Amino acid sequence: MEASLLPKNRKIRTVSVLGSTGSIGCNTLDLVGRYPEQYRVVALTANRSVRELAEQAIKFDAKMAVVADESCYGALKEALSGTNIRVGAGQAALVEAASLPSDWVMASIVGAAGLEPTLSAIRRGAIVALANKECLVCAGDLVMREVLEHNATLLPVDSEHNAIFQVFDFEQPEKISHVTLTASGGPFYQNSLEEMAKVTPCQAVSHPNWDMGAKISVDSATMMNKGLELIEAYHLFPVSEDKIEIIVHPQSVVHSMVSYVDGSVLAQLGSPDMRTPISYTLAWPERIGTPARQLDLARLGRLDFFEPDPVRFPALKLAREALQTGGSAPTILNAANEIAVHAFLEGKIGFLEISRIVEKTLDAMGSTDLKCLQTVHEIDREARRVSAGFMGN
Ligand SMILES: NC(=O)c1ccc[n+]([C@@H]2O[C@H](COP(=O)([O-])OP(=O)(O)OC[C@H]3O[C@@H](n4cnc5c(N)ncnc54)[C@H](OP(=O)(O)O)[C@@H]3O)[C@@H](O)[C@H]2O)c1
Numbered sequence: 427m428e429a430s431l432l433p434k435n436r437k438i439r440t441v442s443v444l445g446s447t448g449s450i451g452c453n454t455l456d457l458v459g460r461y462p463e464q465y466r467v468v469a470l471t472a473n474r475s476v477r478e479l480a481e482q483a484i485k486f487d488a489k490m491a492v493v494a495d496e497s498c499y500g501a502l503k504e505a506l507s508g509t510n511i512r513v514g515a516g517q518a519a520l521v522e523a524a525s526l527p528s529d530w531v532m533a534s535i536v537g538a539a540g541l542e543p544t545l546s547a548i549r550r551g552a553i554v555a556l557a558n559k560e561c562l563v564c565a566g567d568l569v570m571r572e573v574l575e576h577n578a579t580l581l582p583v584d585s586e587h588n589a590i591f592q593v594f595d596f597e598q599p600e601k602i603s604h605v606t607l608t609a610s611g612g613p614f615y616q617n618s619l620e621e622m623a624k625v626t627p628c629q630a631v632s633h634p635n636w637d638m639g640a641k642i643s644v645d646s647a648t649m650m651n652k653g654l655e656l657i658e659a660y661h662l663f664p665v666s667e668d669k670i671e672i673i674v675h676p677q678s679v680v681h682s683m684v685s686y687v688d689g690s691v692l693a694q695l696g697s698p699d700m701r702t703p704i705s706y707t708l709a710w711p712e713r714i715g716t717p718a719r720q721l722d723l724a725r726l727g728r729l730d731f732f733e734p735d736p737v738r739f740p741a742l743k744l745a746r747e748a749l750q751t752g753g754s755a756p757t758i759l760n761a762a763n764e765i766a767v768h769a770f771l772e773g774k775i776g777f778l779e780i781s782r783i784v785e786k787t788l789d790a791m792g793s794t795d796l797k798c799l800q801t802v803h804e805i806d807r808e809a810r811r812v813s814a815g816f817m818g819n
Contacts, residue, residue: 438464438466439465439466440465440467440468440527440530441467441528441531442467442470442523442526442530442531442547443458443467443469443470443471443531443534444523444524444534444535445532445534445536445540446472446479447475447479449638449639449642449700450557450583450639450700451532451534454532454704455482456701457705457714457716458486466487467489468489468526468527468528469523470483470490470523471491471494471543473495475493476501476502479491479502480502483506483509483511487511489511489526490511490513491506491511491512491513491514492519493515494515496515496516498515520535521543521546524546525546525547525550528552530552530555530707531547531552532708533547533555533558535558536641537641537764540560540561541569541799544556544558544561544569545572545799549578550578551577551578552579553581553707554581555704556581556583556584557583559654559655559658560654560760562657562658563657563756563757564802565799566657566661566756567796568798568799569661570661580662581707581710582658582707583704585678585681585702585703586659586681586682587658587662588681588703588707589683589693589703590605590607590663590683590684590694592694593693599664599665601687602669602685603669603685603686604670605683605685606670606671606672606683607656607670607671607673608674608680608681609651609672609734610633610636610674610677611732612634612646613629613633613646613647614629614647615674615676617738618738619737619778622777623777624776627770627772630643630777631644634676635676636678636698636700641764641768641771644780647777648739648777648781649734649739650767650781652672652734652741653744654745654760654763656670667749673731677729679696680693681703696718697720699719701717701718740781741763741781744784744785744788753793753795753796754802754805757809758793758805759784761805761810761813762783762788762809762812763780765814766780766783766784769783769814774818783813783816786816787809787812791808
């Protein structure tokens with residue numbers, strides 16, 4: 427790496443990556459590996475990917491490696507035998523990995539499973555790079571309260587929120603007229619409802635612009651991803667729900683925009699490569715070089731923008747309504763969506779059933795107050811049970 431691209435601040439930053447074997451986790455370690463003098467790895471975690479996790483832990487000389495699935499403990503222990511790397515398994519070990527002292531934590535576990543480990547990092551006042559949007563969707567108020575209470579720093583990794591973070595004037599939020607989240611529209615943006623009814627898991631995970639994990643790829647295809655991001659944006663930035671707009675932008679070059687009362691619109695642009703927003707959080711408040719392709723607008727030629735279609739993508743409306751309803755509605759939305767996406771990926775339900783199951787679960791459960799984290803866990807469990815009951819109905 428060229429010397430000028432290195433961060434000026436030479437203090438070594440210790441980092442932990444929760445969900446290190448996933449798409450975000452691997453991209454994070456790719457960047458960490460390019461700056462061996464700058465970053466030291468403390469803890470790495472996965473669910474069941476023992477081989478990948480062990481390879482990463484050895485390569486980066488991690489202090490601890492954890493698998494969430496306890497049945498993988500023996501295999502990980504064996505893969506790391508002869509090293510000094512501590513091995514753990516299960517929820518408590520995940521939380522322990524997140525609580526080990528490190529300056530910076532990447533929260534990139536997928537789904538509500540990431541909530542407790544992310545909170546554990548927040549509670550020790552770490553810099554938390556947040557990719558795991560589901561934890562803000564299912565418990566946004568509670569998570570943000572803990573961020574304030576423990577003086578933690580929450581940096582958005584999602585490309586849209588990272589873009590907003592880069593152009594949002596936190597000194598004068600009242601001068602912001604609205605925020606616009608861009609959405610690629612996913613692989614089926616041009617398809618009819620009849621065609622969408624027949625899509626396979628394989629087609630749904632093939633995103634046109636981004637190489638991502640299976641769950642977020644399906645969320646992107648239903649556009650529930652943008653609905654989850656709407657809720658995420660509401661919690662991250664001081665803007666009301668009615669000031670967060672969504673626009674389809676198939677090229678995924680303008681990552682999001684902030685419009686000001688004077689008519690100015692500030693946007694962050696870049697090639698679609700998650701290493702750009704990840705690097706922004708990894709080096710924050712500095713910037714470091716990444717291998718992301720530099721944007722060549724003349725070569726690109728055009729940028730398109732469309733209104734999202736609420737008929738073919740009902741998930742957007744469901745998410746906005748859940749945010750407007752508040753209380754436990756977003757928790758239910760998230761849990762039902764996780765169950766429905768999982769069932770779709772297993773070939774148990776059709777693509778259009780995903781949003782229908784989320785809607786039925788929201789209707790069946792209604793909304794209650796979310797007083798504490800225990801309530802979040804109870805609602806999450808109940809919503810998973812209720813939504814599973816709608817499979818095949
Ligand atoms: N990928 C992107 O470009 C992107 C962009 C913006 C935001 N995000 C968000 O970032 C998060 C991660 O996305 P991803 O695409 O990186 O997902 P992914 O590729 O599926 O990776 C998920 C990671 O979490 C681990 N994991 C899965 N289930 C777990 C559980 N129950 N307990 C503990 N760990 C578990 C996985 O381990 P195994 O490998 O063992 O399964 C893996 O390390 C999601 O919330 C997503 O919405 C992703």
